[in-house]
Amino acid sequence: MVARSDLFSVDGLVAVITGGGTGLGRYMAHALASNGAHKVYILGRRLEPLQECAIRYPSIIVPIQCDITSKPSISSAAALISSQAGYINLLILNAGVPGPRSSVLPRNALLDEFVADQWHVEVDEYLEPFRTHGAACWFTAVGFLRLLDAGNREGKRRELSQIIVVASAGAFNRATLGNWAYAQSKSAQVHMVKQMATSFVPYRIRANAVCPGVFPSDLSEWTSKAGVLDSANFPAGRLGEEKDMAGVILFLASAAGGYVNGNVMLVDGGSISTIPGTY
Numbered sequence: 001m002v003a004r005s006d007l008f009s010v011d012g013l014v015a016v017i018t019g020g021g022t023g024l025g026r027y028m029a030h031a032l033a034s035n036g037a038h039k040v041y042i043l044g045r046r047l048e049p050l051q052e053c054a055i056r057y058p059s060i061i062v063p064i065q066c067d068i069t070s071k072p073s074i075s076s077a078a079a080l081i082s083s084q085a086g087y088i089n090l091l092i093l094n095a096g097v098p099g100p101r102s103s104v105l106p107r108n109a110l111l112d113e114f115v116a117d118q119w120h121v122e123v124d125e126y127l128e129p130f131r132t133h134g135a136a137c138w139f140t141a142v143g144f145l146r147l148l149d150a151g152n153r154e155g156k157r158r159e160l161s162q163i164i165v166v167a168s169a170g171a172f173n174r175a176t177l178g179n180w181a182y183a184q185s186k187s188a189q190v191h192m193v194k195q196m197a198t199s200f201v202p203y204r205i206r207a208n209a210v211c212p213g214v215f216p217s218d219l220s221e222w223t224s225k226a227g228v229l230d231s232a233n234f235p236a237g238r239l240g241e242e243k244d245m246a247g248v249i250l251f252l253a254s255a256a257g258g259y260v261n262g263n264v265m266l267v268d269g270g271s272i273s274t275i276p277g278t279y
Contacts, residue, residue, distance in 0.1 A: 008254045011036035012156050014088045015253070016081065016147075018068050018140060019095030021049030024166060024215060024245055028092060031246035032253065033057035041081050041088075043068065044095070068095050068136040074143040087150035089157050090253055093137045094166040099129035099181035118180075129185035137165060137189060141196065141207075148205050159258035162206040164249070165193045169213040169268040172279040186211075190264055197262030206261040210248055211279075213268025215240035236269030244269075 015032055019025040020042025026049075032040050034057070043066040044050050050063030062084075066077040081088065104117035141163055148161035170179065171186035189209070196207035216239060248267050251257045264279075266272060272279050 007256045008250050009036055010250065010253050011038075013037040013090060013253060014039045014041075014085050014151065015090040015092065016041045016043065016088050016144060017092040017094055018043045018066070019166075020044060020092075021046065021051075021053045021063070024212060025092075025094045026053045027215075027242045027245040028094065028249045029053055029061055030056065030242075031249050033060040035250060039085055041077075041085075043077055068140045069131055071139055071143070074140050078143050078147060082147060082150075087154045088144065088147045088161070089151040089159075090162050090164065091141065091144045091148060092164045092166065092249070093140055095132060095136070096166070096168075097129055097132045097182075099179060099185070100125050101182075102178040102180075105178055126181045129181045130188070133167075133185040133189045134192070138192060145200075145203065145205065149203060152204050159255060160204050160206050160261075162208065162252070163193075163196060163200075164252055165189060165196075165207070165209045167193070167209045167211045167264075169211050169266060169272050169279075171211060172266075172272050172277040174276040174278060193264065194262060208252055208257075208260055208262065209264045210245075210252070211264060211266045211268070212245065213240055213266075213271045215245065233271050233274050234269050235271070235273065238269065240267065240269065 010032055013032065015037055017025050017029055017040065020029050021044045029040050029042050037060060039062060040060055041062045041064055042050050042053055043064050045067050047063065047065045054061040054063050064077050064080060067073040100121045102117055104114055106114055151161040167189045168186040170183040171190045173183060176183045193207050193209040200207060244267060248265060252260060266279055
């Protein structure tokens with residue numbers, strides 16, 4: 001007989017969360033810290049929100065200022081964590097950027113209007129989500145592989161070390177709402193997780209993706225202006241809440257999800273089911 005207290009326990013877990021100071025990152029940090037994790041290192045460019053996130057669990061949550069688009073910054077954070085903990089069991093790649101947005105869409109604009117609107121976007125601005133969700137995500141994973149390997153060798157958790165990438169339900173939305181670069185980069189991110197899951201098998205390191213729908217966060221503020229919050233788009237009848245993300249992370253991080261590898265988990269209240277999608 002398996003007790004739920006054992007099945008979903010994260011006792012002794014050492015985790016790292018990028019973008020851990022706000023929004024979904026904060027939800028996940030608090031979920032792990034309040035359910036037995038030994039240490040939760042939260043990384044982000046802005047120190048103040050990281051420190052605010054750590055207030056509730058000062059002996060467990062450790063803020064580290066880190067820019068994941070910089071290899072030296074990634075290496076510095078990994079070295080600090082190595083010196084303090086010596087290993088990690090879980091790396092959550094959550095940091096994200098919105099990228100350029102537009103309300104001029106093919107369904108409500110003439111072709112010339114759409115072309116003119118898109119042509120105003122600078123290439124560097126368009127590439128920003130790809131740098132963060134693609135290159136930065138990949139190099140952060142690579143930069144922490146040794147610590148994840150050390151987590152397996154430490155043997156304090158039965159489950160194999162794991163990378164969780166927080167992508168987006170937008171990765172599967174064919175009817176994008178003007179956040180073209182964001183959605184495209186998130187779709188690429190989902191495929192990256194599948195590559196990780198297969199490629200890291202020899203290292204005994206798992207990789208899974210969580211694809212949230214609309215949760216209250218800095219990245220989702222625009223949705224209220226883009227028509228996303230129409231009740232017809234939400235079979236669940238509400239936006240995502242802290243408990244929804246906490247439940248998913250506790251499942252994947254615990255023995256309950258220990259047999260899961262290469263999975264892409266949609267957490268969107270059914271919204272992708274209401275639109276043209278690819279999931």
